[in-house]
Amino acid sequence: MRISRRNFIKASAAAGAIAAVGCGVSGNALAPAKGEKKIGEAPGKWISTSCQGCTTWDPIQIFVQDGRAVKVRGNPNSKSNHGTCCPRAHLTLQQVYDPDRVKVPMKRTNPKKGRGVDPQFVPISWDEALNTIADKMMELRNNGEAHKYMLNRGRYTHMNVLIYDAMTKIYGSPNNISHSSICAEAEKSGSFFTEGLWDYRDYDMVNTKFMLIWGLDPLSSNRQVPYTIKMFGDILDRAKVVVVDPKMNASSAKAHDWLPVIPGEDGALAVAMAHVILTEGLWYKEFVGDFSDGVNRFKMGETVAEDTFKEIQTNGVVKWWNIELKDKTPEWAEKLCGVPASKIYQTARDMAKAAPNVAVWLGPGAAMHVRGTYSAMSVHALSGLMGSSDNIGGSLAGMKVLGNGLQKLDGYLDETAKKKNKKIDQRGTLAFPAMASGKPGSGVITNNLPDAIMAKKPYDIKMGLGYMNNFPFSGTGAQRWEKMFAENEIFYVHLTTHASELTMFADIVLPAAQTTTEKWAYLKNKGGQFGYSTILQPVIKPVWDVKADETEIPFLLAKKFAERGFTNLLDFYMNEFKDVETGKAPADEKEFTVNAVKYYTQPAWANADPAQGDVIGSWEKFKEVGVWNSASYKFKGRWGKYKTVTQKFEFYSETLKKALNEHAANNKVDVDKVLEVCNYEARGEKAFVPHYESPFRYGSMEEYPFTFVDHKSRLNKEGRSANCTWYMEFKKVDAGDASWEDVLKMNPADAQKLGIADGGMAKISSVSGTFLTKVRYWEGIRPGTVAKAYGQGHWAYGKVASKKFGKEAYTFNNNELIPADYDRLTGATARNGGLCGVKIEKA
Template sequence: MSMNRRDFIKTSAATAAVAGTVSFLPKKAEAKVGELAYEGEAGKWVSTTCQGCTSWCAVQGLVVDGKVVKMRGNPNSASGGRICPRPHLALQQVYDPDRIKTPLKRTNPLKGRGVDPKFVPISWEEAINTVADKIMDLIKTDETHKFVLTRGRYTHMNAIMYGTFPKLIGSPNNISHSGTCAEAEKFGRLYTEGFWDYADADLNNVRYFLSWGWDGIASNRQTPWFIKQLGMLKKQSKITVIDPRLSATAAKANRWMPIIPGTDGALAVAIAHVILSEGLWNKDFVGDFIDGLNQFVPSQIISETVYDSEGKEVPVFNEKHTHGVVKWWNIELNNRTPEWAAPITGLDANEIRTVAREYAAAGKYALSWVSPGATMQIRGAYSGMAAHALNGLVGSIDNVSLQGSSIPSAKTPDVKPYLSEQIANAIKRPKVDKRGTKHFPALKGKSGGGVITQRTASSILEEDPYDVKVMLGYWNNLAFSVVGADVWERALSKLPFLAHITPNIAEMTMFADIVLPCKMHIYERYAFNKNKQNLQGYLSIQQPLIKPLGDYRTDETEIPFMLAQALAKKGYDAPLRYFQDNFKDPETGKTPTTPEEFDLFAVKYFTKPIWDGSSNSLGDSINSWDELLEKGVWKGKPYTPGKKIDNFKTESKKFEFYSLTLKKVMEDHAFKNDLSVDEAYEAANYTCRGEVGYVGHYEPVVRHGDEASYPFIFAEHRSRLNREGRSQNTPWYYEMLSVDPGGVANKDVTKINPKDGKRLGLKDGDKIRLVSVQGSIESEVKLWEGTRPGVVVKCYGQGHWAYGRVGSEVFGAKARGGNNNEILAYDYERMTGATPRHGGSSRVRIEKI
């Protein structure tokens, strides 16, 4: 998407009031301090990083007369300078007239939705001292574990605020937002190839793209690169999109499979069944039966070993780079025919068979890409495992399905030498989210290795494992962005003290006691981010493009430093000593004495291996801090596929269809909780028993609400314009919503199949209420063929009741549109601790109003 100058002027009318002085347009081509954008425009393109999603793309902003007026991709980036539409909206975020200008203090002790906090402005000194006093109270009573840090959108400078600050004050509770984001997406990769992170793909060489709910044009990761490559992909490869809704990517694909939400696991195992039963697997990667005869006969169990001519027992299948293909067949796949899967998935058996054949025909150039849509479901972990294992069957693992390369940066200095015995003991206490306990395995590499973000709300309400006394949240909005939003409202109402670091008042802020306004990502602060795209790992810098538009501090560096200074004055100096000892200016050796110095020195410290020339042999050549700021991004050399084969971080070092890695972790979890493994599955709300739990398999879908009372399955998606939940106070967001298939400008519509609409007597524009067991929201009807019958589809993001004059109908009182999280059931995907925002976990009924 591009915006011409006329559009910019028109749509920036609302923001012009922001700073009063904002003048977006250069008068003439003078002050050519940098590269010209277009003839006649002056200004300088300054490098920074977009924070609209976790693609963390390297971008640049055009700065004219101290104002940032335009965005583009960084030409040095791995995506070749491409961006998606969302960075443009960030301009209206930074110049948002509703940004908080100073710290605020609550004067109304009552808390709840619709309750006016009666905020009054206070100084930074008073705000920081208030938070520091709360921490000191916990230190004095040895209750520091009752402090909880919650993290939302972050940069890699989170190593300070999230990684070390809670430990330095004696809290085990650094609770990231990751459970609500995509953790279940990573489960399949971890327990097949030992990799827990976002993956990369060699799009240049993909010949069949099987997308599991991935709307690459619109959201998820590597969006600019996917947009750029889509035309080429369409020429060289087939694209099949599995999604209950006609997504932007599905609209461009060769095939759209409108699956019944939550049944992805059934489709994945049926595809695997066809590949094996028809002998279509990659023999070079997986291997073959020792006699060359395919024994994967439907409904037949295979003996794993046979006796050779010398009477020696040998494996019946000579497996090469994988482990457990025969076990997978015996345990799960042998009877998972397309005919079995068809009624479960709502898809045609012949089409499933065709897709399996097409996919397998592309061999090691076939990519099965698993997204949150297919995994962030109540029982979604194994769906992801089965779908990802398809890459193993065709041998595309570490060929077009990649982990990617790592990116150098300095390690976070150890905090241990700074901890007293009391504080060191306190951080060993159980984490607040109950990870690793009976009902919450959260198996990120070990029992309790993952985060269960939303469990924190229940912990607060139930005072289990203890009563939380102080919460500090940054760049998050838990009362809006997590399923069962009402549970968070109750939890935050109960919380004795909440300090919220945020650029805007949002729903969560309305429950805060102290509000700390922070600098905007991209434009007002230093930071860096690391990611991968187009086979290249990269580090992208953030730097101030403009002066902060209010009395703001940086969330991840300046605010913890200010807290450390305040704590030192009150008698606890460990955090300040740690910060000052370890984050001296790498160029001058100067000790930071102000928050501003600490902010700059800490970013220079972490990125030093990139700008001191020591990583030049690994990628781009950068030889000074100033050069990094100028170029904005360092890219590693393109990843060479094939390096990880037979050296995966799994128990067998192979790609595991039958996961020895998961078996070990699950047995440890069960033992730790005094359970049998089967009891552990049951406690985690999974139906599998025995060895089924070690392979990708189908699990029956959990839906909240009975079909008679709630006839429709609810499915949500992201807009191409969603900067997570934060673009909803920008006028451009609403004006351009029709860029999404089925979207309507300025509306928050529920997309209903015309057949269902006709049956219910609904037409476009009718006002409706969606009611689930969790709650209800109001919306408008959009009849749309892109919704599968029996399903209703709605975009996430609207329904803010407290997010500025544009985002809310009446700020603090009435939402604009409906927040999906008020009707999505408060539940978990427990194996990973993820939030089940997909998979049709909630049924709804439609009431005309």
């Protein structure tokens, strides 16, 4: 008898015969128990909490009946998502009741590590697990090697300060390493080095008259997805929408125009649009300024005297023209980016007609390149020309969200904790400026950890603790992570809801509470012209023997440290987290957790000033409503006060110039040398303006003639939903994809030339390796490019996601195909921009 993967998984789920690592469970967790009423037939209650399906962190509510979570909706009290949520939020129900979850603490009994190697985990008690971890950590500390411990943070809540910051620093390690540069950071450089905003942007969808979506699909991924879904129909009626992306996505399928740019050539397209805007006198003069005599001197190929132009809210528009733009015509760009010159002219002109009500929505596809900082700056600079930065209908920063910050740690740091040790990720070295917020060495270079640790530069690492992370799957050049763990003696602790690839290299595994449904925390963000603070709270009793990763576990470790003579961390937790209402010190980890959430959110729920936002009145009311909303956005509040060196929107970036000069001085070289080592093309003054840099590519066009495009699914709930049957069943909601498959989308003309049928198998090869894949014809992919959604290819993530748990995947992980490299100015992992050349062959 033959049985398909789809039917096998459905049968397995129905039977409930799915085993987790070390433990099994039977029964369908979502079905009503015997004798109970069906969903909707019994009384229930909507309980407020938050989704972590993307970094919007939407306020949601979950309907609970008989102690079970049965339904999800957006929180109607939210002014940012207006009671809406996207498909990711609904996957929460399958995630929390997934029988493949880790259920009890476990320890490794097989010292050998590697893919396909059985860790031979055995269940242990929480006490044994915590004692083992505390012993290892205190041994390092007592040996003067506290800095050889690292904390690896994946997705997080704002309670992360208790484990990521406080615990790591008080213990004495500099190595609190975030995941953030794996999935972002480069796009922040576009707004920071032009307008001083090191952050994601909000967009005024209510008033925009032209939306230019660049390198993302806001209906599926990135940020503010629920609100965008709600607003998109109205936007299409009111505004012109143009999408720049090499593949057709949900947004471009609905948009008025789609510009299928050649991957990596975003900068060429952007500077050509800027050229049109300036030569045709279309810039927004109330923001940028004008020539003193009103005569436009921006003529193709001609240099302009700087003293003839009087700027208002901007800096260096004439320098930018002279250094970069004067020769960058649409005809020049067409040959590089593949977008017809006529379309470039039309888009620039239509956008200018709508100014300043223009939303230039910059996404990672236009930024996470090896030379991505300059692509990001080039795209975001269009917001400056349109006068749409911080303006009605344009791109926005965010309103202040009331809350307390992390308390001062100075009084809890002993001599070990005060030692100055370099971070393990090599930030601040010549090859890794990592200039978050313009400060050299302040960014994170997460995906460089395997190389740095294997090279033992600046030193070796002996112990790590990671939570909500799975770097051997999520980092490009994923094979390096496996090699690092297999060949280096790193005692690793993994706090996780599900056993994953990283878990298989761990020595201790701790079952973590599922964020949305089982733990206390809070999150803060912005969207729809409002800032917000949103609560996470247990809507059900924990399904298994789990603990909250960011609060309960560090508190329990602090107690273990104290038993071993190191009391500083426990002193901090006990002294600083008394109940803000009663003054009572926490009696245990659960009281500590609630006290901490109350402390950090108190300024919001206790706010009495309507001018700052909601007046909620009490902690109990905050738990009920679930979200505090700020006052609405104040347009033009940053005009003249941008956090740049000039306090203006910088086309000539004095802010980037200062940062690069500082990094060069730190490393005793000049700026040109920095750019050379970091693999940028700019030299001299070009380094300080948005400009075109050619794509950096692995694999020659002769040997690897296609370009691989990695994109995100609207069902990737922070990459943790692949073990959900709902994810597999509804995968077809992504344009060009298929249910229960992980397909390589290929233009039919390309596939047919190679003799590959629709649904046929092919070999795909990059400089990193060769893999088998199923091909699906998709007219919505630019010829010469192929695309596959990130999220599948697990060899360890449950019975739905992996073919043979711990050993074999159904398909390949995109990050095994994509080589590891970086936009080094920010430290961001490069995964777009024409980086990955591939060869396709019929299998």
